[in-house]
Amino acid sequence: MANLKGSHIYGTKGFLICLFFAVTASASAFGKESVPKGLIGDWSLDLSTNEPAWLKIEEVGGEPAIHMRVHVQSAGPHKITEFKDKRFTFPIKIKREGKNGPEVTTNTVNVGLKNGKLDGLILNDDLEKPYDRITFTGKKFAPIPKRPDLSKVQFGHPISLFNGKDLAGWHLYNPNKKNGWQVEDGVMVNNTPKTDFGSTGSYGNLQTEALFEDFWLHIEFLVEGGRNSGVYLRGMYEAQVVDRDSRMQGLQGVGSIFGRIAPSVNAGKEPGEWQTYDLTLVDRHVTVVLNGIKVIDNQPVEGPTGGAIHTDPTKPGPIHLQGDHTAVRYKNIYLAPVMKK
Secondary structure (H helix, E strand, O other), rough: HHHHHHHHHHHHHHHOOOOOOOHHHHHHHOOOOOOOOOOOOEEEEEEEEOOOOEEEEEOEEEEEEEHHHHHHOOOOOOOOOOEOOOOOEEEEEEEEEEEEEEEEEEEEEEEEEEEEEEEEEOOOOOOOOOOOEEEEEEEOOOOOOOOOHHHOOOOOOOOEEOOOOOOEEEEEOOOOOOOOEEEEEEEEOOOOOOOOOOOOOOOOEEEOOOEEEEEEEEEEEEEEOOEEEEEOOOOOOOEEEEEOOOOOHHHHHHOEOOOOOOOOOOOOOOOOOEEEHHHHHHEEEEEEEOEHHHHHHHEEEEOOOOOOOOOOOOEEEEEOOOOOOOEEEEEEEEEEEEEOO
């Protein structure tokens, strides 16, 4: 009994000692250098390839954490492999259209401040120019404004963004993609053979030629079962378009701001039924009314969602509709801009 008890005590002590050194090592891994306060925050990135990208550097539990996304793919957090001379090094996966379809590569990012400004480099020696060596700078987001009082916000007269006859006022985001969009019986229709939810495809996304700041948007959509699209507010924040029974739920389900804000309830309809979105964007806060039910109530959006076509929240942007996923239908699209004081 004594030996067993002593063994237990020794084992416990040994475990605690190992745990102490593990925690100490973890806490001191980046402790030799403090993270420059100028680096901490959200950044809209300006890449030499002109790809939309976003970076967030923060401290969590006293340790640095980094999120970064180039157009699509996961935003992390990414594993920091080195922090030296006040610069971070970490791997990031980037998804692009390749010669034989979508390709995902693992790249190395090095980022820090140079002369007080963001300075970054994305390297991948296996890629051809211009993707082998991408330089970038960035613009830091201002803090999110306080929650607006929507009862005091004045909206202008609603304007129709879709005339029900043709695609006047709209164009493909990437003119090199296939155009699956057309108008049928007063409905905007995207016909593609694609059935998976992959974030890239040979068919193109559609967007308004006009750019908008803050607004209320009404749009109606129809998706069949196992189909997926999205409505991007100002080209930055995606309101998810799927049916209520989709495998994508919560943060990725209908009524969500994709990957950012989950709806309070699943107010979606069955596959093949028309659904209605009323979406309000004011001061980087979003309200989502799905099929007459408020599912997101004036909540802040911290950063762009995956697939955003730009990442600067101070700039106006288009209404952008996903067409590179699967078939979808839209109609009755109206927008009322917020009136400036």
